[in-house]
Amino acid sequence: MMAAERENIRGKDVLNLIDQVRMDKTLVNIRLMENDVEILTVIDGIQTSRKGQIFAVDVPENLKKDLDAIDYRTLEFEFMDSKKVPCEFTASALEILGDKIWVMFPDVIYREQKREHFRIEAPLGARLCFKKDNVEHLMSMSDISMGGLLITLRAKARDSQILSVGEKLRGIELICSSESVKIKEAVVVWVDEGVLAPSGHFGIQFTDIHGDERRSLKEILYELQRASLARRAGRA
Numbered sequence: 001m002m003a004a005e006r007e008n009i010r011g012k013d014v015l016n017l018i019d020q021v022r023m024d025k026t027l028v029n030i031r032l033m034e035n036d037v038e039i040l041t042v043i044d045g046i047q048t049s050r051k052g053q054i055f056a057v058d059v060p061e062n063l064k065k066d067l068d069a070i071d072y073r074t075l076e077f078e079f080m081d082s083k084k085v086p087c088e089f090t091a092s093a094l095e096i097l098g099d100k101i102w103v104m105f106p107d108v109i110y111r112e113q114k115r116e117h118f119r120i121e122a123p124l125g126a127r128l129c130f131k132k133d134n135v136e137h138l139m140s141m142s143d144i145s146m147g148g149l150l151i152t153l154r155a156k157a158r159d160s161q162i163l164s165v166g167e168k169l170r171g172i173e174l175i176c177s178s179e180s181v182k183i184k185e186a187v188v189v190w191v192d193e194g195v196l197a198p199s200g201h202f203g204i205q206f207t208d209i210h211g212d213e214r215r216s217l218k219e220i221l222y223e224l225q226r227a228s229l230a231r232r233a234g235r236a
Helices: 012-022 059-067 209-233
Strands: 005-010 028-032 037-041 043-049 052-058 074-080 086-097 100-104 108-115 117-122 125-133 133-143 150-153 168-176 179-192 199-210
Touching: 005 012, 005 179, 012 043, 012 052, 012 108, 037 150, 043 100, 117 209, 133 168, 133 209, 168 209
Parallel strands: none
Antiparallel strands: 005 108, 028 037, 028 074, 043 052, 052 100, 074 086, 086 100, 086 108, 117 133, 125 133, 125 168, 133 150, 150 199, 168 179, 179 199
């Protein structure tokens, strides 16, 4: 069974996604969080203001009255992207002009992510090893699956800015306890670098792994799963 997870979309990807929603005339559900009013509408424009980038949504008269009645205008948005994946974000209304509300761009959009493989917590000392610009990097793994892994780094660590979304990693090695697996190619699919968080997270997806290495990875995961179940049952 696939488990749903949330992918954090930030930076230029926020602009790209909202602009795609605008161009596709995708229906967007808006909820006014203060009084739970909801409407279906579309994004109808993008501009740059003195406060930053903003976008417009068409709204009926009743919602404009509700917005006028309060000072703090928090809106919750939900929509389906072009691949029919649910997305959501929260943003603040800036001003009402005519039949449109102009809204500040959000810092982050959350997109549901479907995980096809079970994942398991990586053992203490598990590392991802790869080279970039002829420099070898060792990074701690937080969890691992047949489809990829999660790396967690301290925000101020030397390697915290070494990876970016879409970057391909070739010839990487996973080191778990006394076992190792070589992955021919992987790609960074998401990065979460919270400004206030003490650590950053990097989602890595395997894109090319040989059959023998895949079988080795499967055995490692099953062994980790057996050990985890034994600990829960109090047998280890």
